[in-house]
Amino acid sequence: MTDLAVVTGAGTGIGRALARGLADRGLGVLLVGRRAGLLQEACAHASAHMQAISADVGDPAGRARIVDAIGDRRVRCLVHNAGVLEPIGPLANVSLEAWRAAQAVNVEGPLFLTQALLDKLPGGRVLHISSGAAHGAYPGWGSYCTAKAALHMIYQVLREELAASSIAVGSLRPGVVDTPMQALIRNQTPETFPRVQRFLDLHARGELEDPTEVADFAAWLLLDVPAADYAAAEWSFTEPEHRRRWKARS
Template sequence: MSAGIAVPTGPATPLTGRTALVTGGGGGLGRAIAGALVADGARVVITGRDEVRLKETASRLGPNVAHRVCDVSRPEEVGSLVRGLADEEISILVNNAGIAGPVAPLTEITARDWDEVFDVNVRGVFLMCRAFLPAMAGRGAGDIVNIASVSGKRPLARRTPYCASKMAVIGLTTTLAAEAGPLGVMVNSLSPGPVAGPRMERNFRLEAERTGSSYAQAEQAFVSRSALGRMVTEEEVGEAVVAMLRMRGLCGADIDLSAGMVAR
């Protein structure tokens, strides 16, 4: 993300006047998504577990970004978040918070490792949707975008908890869309492919250590599966979320943003 996200001063954009809540907003994809929403006219509230990172991101993105500390896997913290935002009309919820989990064969993964991934990646989405959907439904309008992954739709060796969790997010999305769509709330998911940044660097390093290959070989083996031969960027993910919010007939969809990885 570049350091100054300009708040629009010209004609109103599709998100002008709306307030979005972005989980996992302290950095990475969350920061990019928040920046794209602000640039399109929205006010944004970012949440996460690291207050220092949240403050830094809010300062970087400008006065239209507020922050709240919240662990989305904990019902009591989600409840406190709802109460703390009682004066905000949250009409957009982007469930981005997630963890990568272990890089190891299934037989070497502990139950604790498995539960930690599902607590954040799936339970967190469930708790946030359950908390903020009623107000949207009461107003007869709202948008929920759940960040899934192409890894939920194709094999990825040694990443079983992560892949299973992202497939669960897609299933949650399509089912919730059928429930919430008649109430005026659009529910969709976005499935990025590998996104250039620290998380993928970690995965490539661990994969190289696991297989005895070099970092470059691990990266190339993964990236070569995409039609474009590259990873997507954080900024492209943010732009995709905004594009989805502009598509008013979109409900119950899962959108690939993978540089062609699923197609291959």
């Protein structure tokens, strides 16, 4: 039976490119996202290897649908790529409802989907798509920074707890990537996001990372890097030594 990769947030950006790349490497891929049309478009790349399911990872019922779609298949790769940036603006103004909705997708989704799939993951790998926001404060991104910091700690704890089950847990900081989230960022005002000009400048200079290259790097981590190296520390697509190892792969 073909090993299965599960990629959340697979309708666009890094998730879509990674799902296609893993299918090209011979894995069956379950693409998860909230917009069925985008998922079906992505599946057209390699329909024999790709299956789409519309589900919200922040909703327990959505996670149950994902588990049901996997059935009795072994999960070789579980990629937690789904994430939401909003609510954007000062923490002094954030509503409890918006806060909880974001944390449900960004924190609860990865944790409890991993938990639900533990019996299918031995010998496999879990990958968290992280962010520089996990390690530094961005005014206006309080919800997102908090969520990514929590996700980083979840990665570290699960890495230790699941090692005995031969489940390798890794984390990847992809840099500033040319995805729909970046378009959302560039549409902000300095009042809601004071550092918006940095992202406008990166886009204007053509300095956003290519999601296809980031996805290729992630596929290399998931399929080619030894498990001990994979889980040893967080990987960064913009770290020169990490890129050198990726470029030097045989």
